[in-house]
Amino acid sequence: MRSSLHPPFKTRRAGFTLIELLVVIAIIAILAGMLLPALGKAKAKAMSVKVLSNNKQLMVAMHLYAGDYTDLLPPNPDDGNKEAGRNWCPGNVAPGSPDEANSDILKDPKLCLIAPYIGNSVEIFVSPFDQKPAKSSYKTADGRILKKRARSIAMSQAVGTDGNRATGSRTAVAGPWLDGSHGHTLGKTYFTYGKMGDFNSPGASKTWVFMDEDPASINDGGLAIAAETPSWIDWPAYFGSGTAALAFADGHSEIRKWVSGETQVKAGNVGQRAPKTAQGKNDRSWISERTTARINGVALRTF
Numbered sequence: 058m059r060s061s062l063h064p065p066f067k068t069r070r071a072g073f074t075l076i077e078l079l080v081v082i083a084i085i086a087i088l089a090g091m092l093l094p095a096l097g098k099a100k101a102k103a104m105s106v107k108v109l110s111n112n113k114q115l116m117v118a119m120h121l122y123a124g125d126y127t128d129l130l131p132p133n134p135d136d137g138n139k140e141a142g143r144n145w146c147p148g149n150v151a152p153g154s155p156d157e158a159n160s161d162i163l164k165d166p167k168l169c170l171i172a173p174y175i176g177n178s179v180e181i182f183v184s185p186f187d188q189k190p191a192k193s194s195y196k197t198a199d200g201r202i203l204k205k206r207a208r209s210i211a212m213s214q215a216v217g218t219d220g221n222r223a224t225g226s227r228t229a230v231a232g233p234w235l236d237g238s239h240g241h242t243l244g245k246t247y248f249t250y251g252k253m254g255d256f257n258s259p260g261a262s263k264t265w266v267f268m269d270e271d272p273a274s275i276n277d278g279g280l281a282i283a284a285e286t287p288s289w290i291d292w293p294a295y296f297g298s299g300t301a302a303l304a305f306a307d308g309h310s311e312i313r314k315w316v317s318g319e320t321q322v323k324a325g326n327v328g329q330r331a332p333k334t335a336q337g338k339n340d341r342s343w344i345s346e347r348t349t350a351r352i353n354g355v356a357l358r359t360f
Contacts, residue, residue, distance in 0.1 A: 104185040105312055108269075108302040111181040112310035115210070115267050118174035120253065120308065128252040131170040133217025133230055137277030141167040143220055146182070146278035150208045154276075158195040160207040182208040184269045186296035209294065211270045211280035215349045216306075218251045219243075229255065235349060237286030247284050247349040253306070258350040261307035265347050269294035269301040271322045282348045285358045287338065295321040303347075315340045 122131055131145035139147040139162070147168040148156035156162060163179040166172040175181060187209040195203045214234055218227040228243060229251025235241040243249060250256055256264050270280050274292035281290035294301040295315060304310040315321075320337030345357055 104297075107185045109310045109312065111184070112210075112267055112302055112304035113308070114175060114178065114181045115171075116304045116306075116308045116310070118171040119266065121174045122171055123253045128254050129227055130217050130251055130253065132220045132227070133212050133214065133279055134219070135214060135230075135233055135277065135279055135281075139168055142170070144168065144278060145170050145212060145217060146208065148207075148278075149276050150206065151276040152272065153192040155193065156195070156207065157193045158191040158203040158205060158207055160203060160205075161195070161197055163207060179207070182210055184209045184294065184296060184302060186300070186302075187269070187272065187294070189272050206272065208278075209269055209272065209275065210267050210302075211275060211278055211291070212267055213265055213348060214279040214281045215247070215249045216264075216266050217279075227251070232349065234281035234290045235284045237283035237288065237290065244352065246352060248352055249349070250306070256306040259346065262305055262309065263347055264306045264349075265303045265344075266306050267304040267310075269296060269303075271295060273322045282341075282344055284345050284349055284351075287341070289337070289341065292322045293320065293340075293344065305347075313343075316343075 119130065123129060132143050133145050134143060137147070137149040138144055146163065147165075148154075148159060148162050150157045160179045160182075163169045163182055164172055164177050183206060187206060189206065191204055191206045195207075197203060214230065215232040217230050219230045220227050229249045231243045232241050232247060232249040233239045235247045235249075236245075241247065248255070248258055250264065253261075268280055271292040271294050279291075280293075283290050293313075293315070299315045299318065299321065300312050301315070302310060302312050315337065316339050317337040320340040349357075351357060
């Protein structure tokens, strides 16, 4: 006989109550709110490390190229040509252009003159902060369809050489946009840098060579900056929280956080070559001082 003091079966609990479930959800939400910012910062940090590494590899390639060519830097034309031996980085990657997603062209050592010094690591041409998809795609020889922008960096138009088609001789680039009107010539007003040994003023550690360019501004491999005019020619990138990465002639790279939101490209800004705008003057001054110097030794004017 069973004792009446002990029930034949244990009472089973039905499960979580609604209140308990809500408490668990609230705790999860609080933890997520605490962790997500930290994860976001960690991701941004990793991307920053990656972009600095990319720039480092590009500058190593430039130094290796110069070592093989009597200190000369590769050609940096103002036209995006795809002629053998005439461009450090060929093609036009403007939005919608045929080469926008064409990373194959960056592997061709005849067209991309620094290709032999980077292997096939064409990803170093693209900032990890550049998240916008390409507007045009590219079909590779093996049938793959590439939809990612092939390049987001450009070289200063004050840096590189200008090859003479007729004689094959090379001089430093003219830096045509340094005067703000595409009229600057070699040795006229501002220094340009055709050899590694040319970076004397403002100095190798203070002269940028590569910089992220805004997706709405980028086209050929050169990024034009006017030395002393109150307007942008080409526009630097404004990735993430308003930053762009720059690589300098001495080999170091850094991430610049722009001080003015006006530096960001807005509708109607791109293509304003004349001094019609005063956007981001502090940022323009900062870049100009690290682009070139006056040949006569007089300091660049601030805006």
